[in-house]
Amino acid sequence: MKYAENIMLKLTFSTTQIQQYENVFIFETGYWLTNAIKYNQDYLDICTYQRLQQRLYLQKKIIQKHFEKKKDIRRGIGYLKLICFLIPFLLSLKKKMKVPYLSSLLQPFSDDKVKTERELPPFIYGRDFKCQNFHYKENQYFHVHGGIEFDISTPSIENALEDFQKNLEKIRDCAANTFIEDSGYKEYYSIPVMEFHGKSYYVIYFELETFYQQLYKTQWWGAINEIVNNLRLKRLPLTDAQLHEQFKKKLGFKRAMKCKSIPFGMKSAVERGLSAVFHTFSRKTSSSTISVSDEAGYTIFHHAALHNRVSIICQLCNANFKVNQRRFVTFSQGPTPLHLAAQACSLETTVCLLCSKADYTLSEKRGWMPIHFAAFYDNVCIIIALCRKDPSLLEAEATAENQCTPLLLAATSGALDTIQYLFSIGANWRKTDIKGNNIIHLSVLTFHTEVLKYIIKLNIPELPVWKTLVEMLQCESYKRRMMAVMSLEVICLANDQYWRCILDAGTIPALINLLKSSKIKLQCKTVGLLSNISTHKSAVHALVEAGGIPSLINLLVCDEPEVHSRCAVILYDIAQCENKDVIAKYNGIPSLINLLNLNIENVLVNVMNCIRVLCIGNENNQRAVREHKGLPYLIRFLSSDSGLFNLFLNSFEDVLKAVSSAAIAEVGRDNKEIQDAIAMEGAIPPLVALFKGKQISVQMKGAMAVESLASHNALIQKAFLEKSLTKYLLKLLKAFQIDVKEQGAVALWALAGQTLKQQKYMAEQIGYSFIINMLLSPSAKMQYVGYLLKSRLCINTFCLQ
Incomplete structure (x- = not known):
């Protein structure tokens, strides 16, 4: 607000082209929305100007996007374009002692039928403002910073195109017949339109009369002079x-x-x-x-x-x-x-x-x-x-x-x-x-990404944006490398296909080299850029081929939490593309587990997600998590009594519980040795406690952990059943979301174990009502579990013995 008094947004009109053939003029007018900051450089330095201009540009962009959506505004713009041409045109006519013959523009209506207004709506007014044709609410003030401006200078007059010259008589006939069809009183009179070269042109016609400045023979000129003469009294x-x-x-x-x-x-x-x-x-x-x-x-x-x-x-x-x-x-x-x-x-x-x-x-x-x-x-x-x-x-x-x-x-x-x-x-x-x-270069060095996007769209071979950015990444200047990375970080999100352009330009090897530099801010921006494009498999393969995995793992030991978080995200994407063993080879798992000591929200979430993906279907990585003492950290996040959650909001507490549950599920899946180790670390009570809360998303992730730990593990099944977990899991079957119901059903079947006696017991605990609902569900998974439970209910005591 410090600079608000001298900041304005102006609408400027300028005639861009004028053609003439005999007494026919063809003109085109453009307009610009302009931010004007009326301060000299002593009061407003260049840096402050750039900051203000970026904010004003966003405002201008919104206005430009929606400006011509309303019909009334489009009509007003059309009027203003006409005015922009008429101002210099009428001034030049006046020099030749000619003015428009206004009676030829409208039919001769009586005064009370014609509504015109010489006054313009004011920029500010109060109670004393009176104007019969502009109506505003009483006691309302109206103020605008800015306004409308006309460029009265014009380009050189060109000869009209041949198409206009050939159709000169048609243009004249069209203009002369303007009011033939529009007889009678109307609020608006239509203007005839003709098309040339795929463009539509309004055809406006008026006659001229001789202008005598001293003799008030022209009525409208005499009326204006009366007003001027009255004002002359105010000396x-x-x-x-x-x-x-x-x-x-x-x-x-x-x-x-x-x-x-x-x-x-x-x-x-x-x-x-x-x-x-x-x-x-x-x-x-x-x-x-x-x-x-x-x-x-x-x-x-x-x-x-x-x-x-x-x-x-x-x-x-x-x-x-x-x-x-x-x-x-x-x-x-x-x-x-x-x-x-x-x-x-x-x-x-x-x-x-x-x-x-x-x-x-x-x-x-x-x-x-x-x-x-x-x-x-x-x-x-x-x-x-x-x-x-x-x-x-x-x-x-x-x-x-x-x-x-x-x-x-x-x-x-x-x-x-x-x-x-x-x-x-x-x-x-x-x-x-x-x-x-x-x-x-200049757009990159001053971080003007909108200019870069425009140059990319121009697609000029001699202006290769991507190649230039790679060259800047490889130069020795720290500023050039930093600004190139920052620009790429923004541009890659501007279009769904720009990541491929970045990849094809050979950017990945240059970015990996930047990860090896000693500048932590540069490393932070680089991993931020890589995390934006690592969601694509082609980018991941290029990153691995360029030796990105060891560089990313080395950054996990730096002192910058933002780098930790982004590196974990990139390693998560890499691990999803069959590179789990490579990450483990470079000691990625112990480095990730060490980060679980931090009390930083996004770091913890991204690290646990990465550990979860590394353990999917990989027994070696599951053992590595246990050997490097990662299990106690994962179990600690299950409990709100750990003291850690005093640092976080309740909403993030739920996120941590859900993420740690999902990680535990994959660490122990199909591995009895790890399942037992998790149970020995005390995971059963906090897992059961998750189901006493109200967050369905947390309970669903908890059900995943229950299913994983209880699968083919009788001791853990017994421990869960002793905690009366069944009644909590049954609540998931009442949920509206089908995926929540499926996870609840699968977790219940995992607790049913491998013996017919335990399975029949679980079926009886669930009851006919839930089983019938499973069988009627559109989900194939629900139907399968329901069928198994129904078959176990039919087993008699003799079969169990």
């Missing part, structure tokens, strides 16, 4: 009382008192755009006083350019102030008003200064011209205005620092809209700065 300059009232209304009482000082008052008037107040102050003081710099070296001209106050700039230009006046503190290479206008997206000011012969080739201390400011600060409309003035500015290099072109500076700041526009008008993307960095 300037203002009185002191009027000045104070204006400041008090705009700035508040405290600041209004400070404005009695002429320098402070003039600066405040310029910032708020109070033209009448500024005119009054300028009458009270000499021109030399007005041109004096403030403590930061800025003059009134600079402040007016920064805040886009065209009316004040016109007053200064008419008073013959220097248009190219530089900021001066301890050196004379400060920015001119045009530099500041280009920085703050002051389009109207930029056009005004260019018309006033401002020098657009002057450089400030960094060697930046106004075009470089516009490119760096992502102000496309300023670039359009400057390049219309001089197309050679497109490739202008900064005269100091790294000698960057506008495109390179746009890549440095992440100005995506500017980059897209510069590509569209043919900017040279092969250019590099003095250090050999192209737009890819």
Whole structure:
């Protein structure tokens, strides 16, 4: 909120193409959403600007995505595009003493039937605001930071395409018949549409009449002049009382008192755009006083350019102030008003200064011209205005620092809209700065991944993003390696297929080499990237072939918990692709078990998941867990009385119980020796206690552990039955989820053992009701267990003997 007062979002319209054939004009208009931050570089440094711009970009992206979804907004944009063309068009007609004949636009309706409004909706209003055609709720204030701006400069007029020339008569006939079908009173009148080259064009027609400025023969011109003549009664300059009232209304009482000082008052008037107040102050003081710099070296001209106050700039230009006046503190290479206008997206000011012969080739201390400011600060409309003035500015290099072109500076700041526009008008993307960095290098070094995504989509062979990133991973510079890894970490998640591009570019060997470096932050980012792509089998195979397993296991002994967690995730993915013995060979199991001493949530979960996968169908790894004393850790997490859970929230306590239960299930599965060892460590009581809770997911994982430990192990079966576990497992059969029911049924059958007597006892404990429900279940597993239990109920006592 510190910078909110001088941040705005503007909608800027610009005519991009004009064609003409006789009296027919064909035009196309574009618009841009622009973030403008009206602070000079003393108050807002580059790093802070980048941080603000990233947040504003997200806001702008949301608006752009949904902006044209509403019909009313699309219609409004169409009107604004037309206005953007008509402003310079009507101004040029007026020079030729021609104006539109308004009576040809609409049929001659009576005054009470025509609803028009010369006023625009205000940006701020209160109770006293009255406008008959704009209705707002009573006692409601309305305020906007930003607004709509038109670029009144236009491109050179081109000759109309041959298709337009051939159809000239059709266009004229279509336009002339606009109101033939639309007779009568309507709120909206349709505009005819014609199609050329796959595009739809509105056809608008109006007649012209001779314009006499002094003789009010034209009715609408006479009406406007009446209003102007009435306003002339309010003469300037203002009185002191009027000045104070204006400041008090705009700035508040405290600041209004400070404005009695002429320098402070003039600066405040310029910032708020109070033209009448500024005119009054300028009458009270000499021109030399007005041109004096403030403590930061800025003059009134600079402040007016920064805040886009065209009316004040016109007053200064008419008073013959220097248009190219530089900021001066301890050196004379400060920015001119045009530099500041280009920085703050002051389009109207930029056009005004260019018309006033401002020098657009002057450089400030960094060697930046106004075009470089516009490119760096992502102000496309300023670039359009400057390049219309001089197309050679497109490739202008900064005269100091790294000698960057506008495109390179746009890549440095992440100005995506500017980059897209510069590509569209043919900017040279092969250019590099003095250090050999192209737009890819600069985007990576400044961590602008949106720019990288755009370049990837362009698919230009001479701009190989993936190859460039691999080269940066292999260079000696720590910063280049770090930024390349960080960029890859973000980009790999932007598209489902980018992981394959990363793999095909040969990135994996370079990343494995980074794991062997001594920089812990670099290692952390590298394992983060690998964990994003290790879910794919091809990536896992490449990782194993590059010698990634020993490198990952070596990182398990470092002091960074985040590295531990991500390494465990990667080893989990590797273990799922038939590499369990390789991980065990490099002492992966003891390294993982040592991490169970930590009291860090995500580390514990990921490590236990990894141990679980390593033990699936692998007796050697099951024994290794026991030999390296991993069983006590797994059993400890089953119990909430261990003291460890005092460190965690209840929700994570349940997660740990579930994960440890699943790990115990795989460690002891089909291995009687390990099953007995788990029971000897005291796993039975905490496992039974899991079923007394309310979390179904935890109970399901507990049932998996019960099934695994009780399978073909009579002693453990007896221990569970003595704890009355059957009645708790029966609750799982009442669950809604089919997988929970299946696990409960399988666990009950595991407790039934291998003797007919015990199986019949278990069937009787379960009862006919549950068995019938199993048989009627759509699950094949439930039906199978139900059939076995039913068959055991039918066994008589003689058979048991």
